[in-house]
Amino acid sequence: MKITFYGHNTLLIEVNGKNILVDPFVTGNPLVKDKINIETIKVDYILLTHAHQDHVLDAEVIAKNNNATIVSNYEIATYYQNLGITVHPMNHGGKWTFDFGEVKYVNAIHTSSFADGTYGGQPGGFVIDGGNKTIYIAGDTALTMDMKLIPMAYNIDLAILPIGDNFTMGIDDAIIASDFVACNEVLGVHYDTFGYIEIDHDRAKKKFSEKSKNLILLEITDSIEL
Numbered sequence: 001m002k003i004t005f006y007g008h009n010t011l012l013i014e015v016n017g018k019n020i021l022v023d024p025f026v027t028g029n030p031l032v033k034d035k036i037n038i039e040t041i042k043v044d045y046i047l048l049t050h051a052h053q054d055h056v057l058d059a060e061v062i063a064k065n066n067n068a069t070i071v072s073n074y075e076i077a078t079y080y081q082n083l084g085i086t087v088h089p090m091n092h093g094g095k096w097t098f099d100f101g102e103v104k105y106v107n108a109i110h111t112s113s114f115a116d117g118t119y120g121g122q123p124g125g126f127v128i129d130g131g132n133k134t135i136y137i138a139g140d141t142a143l144t145m146d147m148k149l150i151p152m153a154y155n156i157d158l159a160i161l162p163i164g165d166n167f168t169m170g171i172d173d174a175i176i177a178s179d180f181v182a183c184n185e186v187l188g189v190h191y192d193t194f195g196y197i198e199i200d201h202d203r204a205k206k207k208f209s210e211k212s213k214n215l216i217l218l219e220i221t222d223s224i225e226l
């Protein structure tokens, strides 16, 4: 499994020969928009954690360019189905085996509405089990006790957690979240994009290492291989 960081919560995951894009927000991200051309992104699936603009902005264009399937909660899936896009609706606690692996839509505590005010269902995160490696993508969320349910069913190899604070968990709660999901390897997301969520990278990494955990912060377009 290869994971490439496209800024904010946007990730390209290559697993079992398929390309999966998570929460595409490129053209509206000042840190990313000059580095990535969305017209060149090749994907089979787009996973959306919730309906906020900073997670779905480029989903319609990329899905249509690629004839990709959007996977999200029922309300978000229906929204894109009405735009003529192929979708796979899910809801919390449900899992499905796709041709690249198993996906479970898990709980998050946050809000979820489209930019035009359309209801976006309840927000979630994803567990992706690719067979050899399993990752947890928290999405935008507070620290929540529900995270403790995840390691009861999965051995998580990488936890992808928001760390920017203000709209989501910050560093200190993300450290606790990594305990809850029983994974000491954390890829930080949802930081630096806007003024509210700028963080001190060295301080964040130090806080994790003091708890014997590893915080990975990738440069835009850099990857990690699991």
Ligand code: NI
Binding pocket: 050, 052, 110, 111, 140, 167
């Ligand atoms: Ni959000």
Ligand code: MN
Binding pocket: 052, 054, 055, 140, 167, 190
């Ligand atoms: Mn967000």
